Amino acid sequence: MRFHLTAAALFACLAGMGVTAQERALPLPSSLPLLDYQAQLYPFVAQRRFADLGWVRDKRWRDTGPFVMGTSYGIHPAVRIYYGPQVIDWLEGGRQGDIPDGAMVVKEMATPPAARYTTYRDTLEYLHPDDPAEVEAQMIDFLHRTGGLNWTVMVKDSALSYGGWFFASVDAAGQVDDFAAPYAPASGQAADGLCMRCHASAAEELIFSSLDNIEGYPGAPLIFRVDESWRNMTDQPPGPMNLPAVQRPAMGQSDAALIEDYFHNDAAYDRVTAGAAGGRPALNPDFTATFPPADGISIPAAQVPHMPGQWLDHVPSRPGGPQHFLTSDNCVGCHGGLGGPPSGTAMFLQTGPSYGDGYDISPYGEWRWSPMGLAGRDPIFLAQLESEFALLEQAGAGDLADALGTTCLSCHGAMGQRQLQIDAHANPDAGLNPDVFKPDYLSLHAPLTQAGQAAQEADGTYDYHQYGNLAREGVSCAVCHRIAPPRRAEGQPDYNTLDTYLMNGTTGVFQMTEADRLIGPYADVRRKPMENAMGITPVQDDYIKSSELCGACHTINLPNVDADMSVPLDGYTSADQDVFNQAARNGVALLKDSYGVTYPEGLTDFQHSVEQATYLEWVNSVYSEEATAQSCQDCHMKSDFRSADGTVALDRITTQIATIQDTTLPEATNLLPQAEIDVPMREGYRRHSFVGLNVFLVEMLRQFSTEMGMGLTQPMTYATNGAQLAIDTMAQQAREETAGIDIALRPAATGIMADITVTNRTGHRLPSGVGFRRAFLEVKAVDAGGQALWCSGCTNGAGVIVDGAGAPLRTEFLDDVPEGADMALYQPHHRVVTAQDQVQIYEELTRNAKGAFTTSFVNRVSHPKDNRLTPHGALAPGTAAFEAKFGGSAVTAAFMKATLPEGGAAQDPDFTAGSDRIEYRIALPAGVDPAGVTVTATLYSQAIPPYYLKQRFDTAPDGPATRRLYYLASHLRTEGTLIEDWKLATATASATLR
Template sequence: MAGLLMAAGPATQAAESQHRAIPSYCANAKSSGLPLPTSLPQDDYESRLKAFVKDRRYVNLGWCVDKETAGNLVRDTGPFIDGVYYGTHPAVRVYYSPEAMAWITGNRESPMPDGAIIVKEMFPPPAARYEGLSEDEVVDKLSNWTVMVRDAAGAKDGWYWAEFSRSGDQAHNEPLVHLNYPDAGFGQYCVRCHASAKHQSTFSTTRNIKGFPGEPIRYRVDDSWREGAVAAPHVHEPKNTQRGSHRMAGHGLSEFGKAPPRLGSPNPEFIALFSPGRFPKDAPLQLLPKETGDRVVAPGKGKPGFVTSDQCMSCHGGLNSQGLSGPNLFIALSPEYGDGYNLSHYGEWRWSPMGLAGRDPIFHAQLDSEISLLEKQFSSDPEKGKTYVRHLENLCFSCHAPMGQRQLSRDAETLDLDPLFKREYLFLTEDHRDDPYYKYGALGRDGVSCALCHSARSDKFASADIGKLRAYLTEVTTGRLPRGELGEIYGPLKEDDIAAEPMKNALGLTPKHDPFIKSSRLCGSCHTVNLPNVDQPIPPDQRTMLDDLPNDALFRPFKHTIEQATYLEWLNSAYQDEYPEFNKTPQHAQSCQGCHMPEGFTSADGKIHVQRLQGRIASVQDHTHPEADHLVEADGINVRYREEGISRHKFRGLNATLLMMFEQFNGMLGVRKDDFMTGAKGLSQALEGYVQQARDNTVDLEVQAAFDGANSLTVDVDVTNKAGHRFPSGVGFRRAFLELLVVEDGVDGERTLWSSGRTNTVGAIVDGDGNVLPTEFFDRDADGKEQYQPHHEVISRQDQVQIYEELIQDTKGDFTTSFIRRHKHVKDNRLLPLGWQLRGPFPDRYAELEYYIEATHPGQDAIRDPDYTDGKGRDRIRYEISLPEGTDPDKVSVRATLFYQSIPPYWLRQRFETAPHMPATQRLYYIASHLNLDGTLLEDWKLRLASVTAKPSR
């Protein structure tokens, strides 16, 4: 088999570099007459090219064509053995335009002329099916075409790629949204193989072309394809043949869900709780543009910039096939195509909150509220208000649409562009490609994408010097990730261990080694967020910390607080590995990547366990593929098989609510639910991973219960944080809460005797009678004071609940979820990590880092709780419970459960009350009110983390 897959040797390639005469039968071939792709709108050019190809006009124009061999007009592109086809394409017959032929027969090192076209007619493999058939009989079997049109201005690889089916087009008639992968365009996944060509991304060779000497490339084909072949195994055929053997080679095509403008009936309990009268019933919903428009390719000319993830997907998206190149970074569960786990870099990143950051409906509703509050604050000076809104949008999108925001900022230095990123750019669809800001919107919708992190590097902020830590916190956090050299891309592998040529050819990027990619400071850029309190300016004579504030001059005169401190929490824990000499428990040291990018995999049901992923980190055409001429030398394209060192890109926390919204409203939010390259159910598998994360990696619970008398029960619950930072962490409105139930077994089942922390079906915490607690929405008491749950050490009533959360008040003294009105910390009892210290990891340097270390401190109640602050990452709560008279102690059990809510009810209500007139809020209200969580991991709007049941002692 190995001999069948080897490429042509240097002698063959050298011989073909000589100039040759074009054969007489096609010497007078005519050009296509088509304009260049860059000269027309995408849809216009695609329709013209499609008509040209489907009418087979290239035949009438007299183009050169592949030679006939042994009475067969069709040739294979790989072996067919034991029922499996190993071709890079299906069986083909290729036609070459006169411009292409001039290059093929001339100097291959010169640029291919624009307008050159190569058309592959494709047939179900193997070619042996067509032996002895006439021209008309062969054409009758033609299933589809792939086409290459040379236009060097369109992309770095220089080609417009297209695929058209003869039997019918891919459906373009969905009433709301079309989410299939595009049939044509620049930067298509075809470069996965073609980037390995030595010149101009084509392997075209004269020995395959009619009229030239030499035998065409041939491959072994056995008889297993024949009907009735003895002991022939089942031939795996793709469900959808529109992509032919591309499907066999690891390119999937899925049926994608879509959401109609209005879907079913809303949840009546949700409606009752969240003020439905604020929202117009028939208002049109704002849809996110479909992800097929999130395409920014490497430019054909000029300086390289950010590219979207679909440009990385081709090589780093995993493969699922029984034939060529697969499976790779894919665990197949059955022969059914797409049935399995796609563990590739792109495949898991796609369904992480990072991959969805630009489309996140929760974030967009938060931004609506911030804008609405700013407009109200500056109602007497609307122009000033607009200025603050513009700067705030730009600041927020430095983390949520970072490639668009940063590329725009860079381009505005030399182009006539406004450097501040606007949210409206995200809604520029493919119909707005001529808008100068379209590209930035497409980059922005792609979220915290591949090219962002892999373009970051930093020598200046190396970890070894504490002084450099302060510089890092001052200059890099709040979404200011340092960017490396243009034209370079960075990863953890050494340069002599990287197959660099495909990436250079496809994207104009040279992969380099840089250790910063493995540093937690890479993550800390967006997970240490220092924001202004816009209604609390600092008097000029007190502005002593301006050097530590974000670099937007408009916000510098305001008091700032650290809204998100995940990196700092990790730094002040037993897990930090940047300063090992200060870590007293080095056995726990682990970077952010160590937890969120593991090398192993275990399925949620525990049936599949892989200690370390093995495979190739990229899938390109190399010397393990079928024979082809004009490949790059082996060292430049050989992606070696790795038995260790492959890190998953799952980036998973606990925001399962976000993924559930994308699961049920993917059409409204503009994304596929399945993976294109492998066909895997990527979104639903990511949700399975959240169950696993919650169960295995978040908290431990211990319960001890004892009767003090006939009806008096004492319960101690220990909650231990297993995360490498506070829990919850991230944005401040996340919360976790303890539900404690005392139940009695009876003839008719279990009866609840006492409870703390139960919820209704929409996640609001209720008392023993089922009434929503006044603390859930900060209802005011008789004195007009907003009520909340403090940090409890002892709980004795059913309206008392231990909630781990951060609560903030604004300058008016009202509880707020605004990120830019964080005046006063009223409560912060989020569970501290193991190894937390009051003066931080460097007590002798505390004064130098005080502003940042204080961001890891608990609030005023929790800091006085000795077991909470002892550095063991735990909290103990005592429940003192009086049970009803006549309770049988032998039938009593105690059940403690910790639940998590990424968006608590009070956060939702503040969104709906603050900006009901704004489109992202209306979209979130519609999604949330129609979200069906029955029977899911988020039933009753809460995620279960851990649960323990105990029998009380007597």
């Protein structure tokens, strides 16, 4: 056994030699904010003070994998590791027990292979046989000059996380993070998910270290094959380090120019990330003409509120045992895919020779750019909240703002809002307020410096920053993989399964698994790495495949704060109203019993109604029936893939679903048994794309990634097309799975009669979700030369529907009240369209108690129109077919009324479950031959139509989120995108009268 000084003895000796306190020891990572700690750790590493301290090191430079044809297949570059005294004590003790806090391992790294350094050192020792100091000095110079010397570091601190390690990657300059655009992953943080990918497979303490590698101990390091391709160093004299091409493999040709070490080369990451950044789009004149910058709503770019960078969304599993919610950067290392050789190809479709060429279909990669992954950063939602608060204040009900905001953030900021409730309940002395989750928390992050921490402590936000980190991730991994089926509370009626959900599982109020369990679809999973890294066991549970799981945030039952409590809301009976109100009270009771929170209690003083019914619409369709079943996951988590350019087409995806240090990687010491880390290939892999038709949101976040804190480069695969893949997937869904259009033409006395049938191909209403979304038909007649003759539903560049003269329709903004009328003009549901100012718009329109049209979620008193296309198989409560499917439950019948048409569509015999037929009477100019006219019908989708935006800008023009939305929307580049002219095309069809 090698003799070495203990840490205390070593420090005592060094103190006598005049070594400074900083060189003797470093503070624990948990004792300082992140950047303050990096500022102490990084110089210690980059200046190699660990070597000055005499730390024990590896016997020699060594490889971490084969080096063949100029390419390294190692997990790291060439390494020579230095070990702090506490780590040596632990290794000498047989890797038993816990490594003490403060223990460090510094992995010195250089461009592989190790042979270049051992060969160069042999040369130096030959030239300077009696001067080891000169050999060491020249060796370090060579490593800096030729090897690109850099380091990865592990520092033990059990107060940090469940795994208890701080990981860091330090460059030669010792540069600390700044978390600025274009948002690279942190170079150092607790429980780094990228590092945990491999280290979770270690047998003990998340570390692979072995005495076999270390100077003074018996044994030999692992040896990997290294060919002669590295001997091409033309800055060296001819000889062992500079062989002619004819003596190197393939005459010096290699894949090295195409493959880089993307995991440990910051320069490579920076190049890819920089290439992904785009310039800020210019102001859109069509938009500003439609929405003039009045009331101070227009602000310069420098004043636009920025969201924190996505890599500040960091909350690891806690020491001693996991909490329920942790951020996706804990998951990305294993579930973020690999982009090709030399690292491997998993959850990735590689289309080119370079690493990262292709499509990242990993769970992290597709979720990150989905509306679920963006929900906590959604600038449209945050502006909506400001409007809601302003309306409540105007109505004298401003005291309800906190309750409403907290309710809305139970989905949009699910992890932060719920974890705050859990923590406050578990530790009532902590002083946390679980009844208020402020939208401002979304701007909080862990303080990076002591000055930042002091500022947060001074303004009272310090205790809430971790919840902001969680909330910004929206509907993240740990939300869906934690949801458990709703349960009937004690004393409730004997509800059936559906009614148990309806009365106990909507509006973001969901049951959860235990904190140390995450559910998934597979039984034969490798559990130990996740248990090692986070203390969480992955378990099989079919509920993850249930549409009901999605319903937790896609069935929303909200109060109507200006409705008359003495009468039921429009369209409902008193019995129906009692059902909705009781469901709300049940949710309040569950939250109070579970977490002691009372914030929603004030909201139960109002009449409730279903504001969003996407899950209910699916239940009330053929897609929920066994013979024709298609779940939410079947449509929104595809198991196939087709690229937008048609070059890649897979009917079924087979891949590993996790990438860890397993038997496919180069051998490592002290690895878990093979059976615990051998990740199988899975057939029928489900993509985590989760898209609908909200291209507007993804384009905003992509085009304004700096303002919204989004990095465009995926940290594992280095793919930069994540946003584009989400948009391409939306385009495919819009084109193939949203709607169908059929046109039948016949001549008429003054032109053409067109029967146009629109078919709903979705498993819910079209459009679905929040009520302000709309879809409309553009029906255009053109002559043989392409000249437009007639158009219903044409728009200008801001997406505003115009008449034949190009003027906006009086119905477009729902605020034009004719003299003597009690309601603003709107487009009714049309059975027959006879003029260009008549447009078939599929939408839900709601009015408040004063009769004004509103997009508020809590002023929905009446619905003069709801002609959103119903799905196939939709049934009306009270019919024999409905009762045959659902039975006689009053709860089911009440909720299902929210899935039915209202207004003119309810009386239209051509508006049926799954389709609508409209007759267009197209008048042609005199002298035009109808036989040469082509009629084209296109169904367009607008996730944020003009009247919605106008209501935001009018309601809260001085709100920071509203001003940000105005800036983003007014600068959004739509030309050449899927949303050109502020509309997304779905189905289209053309016909010519012959």
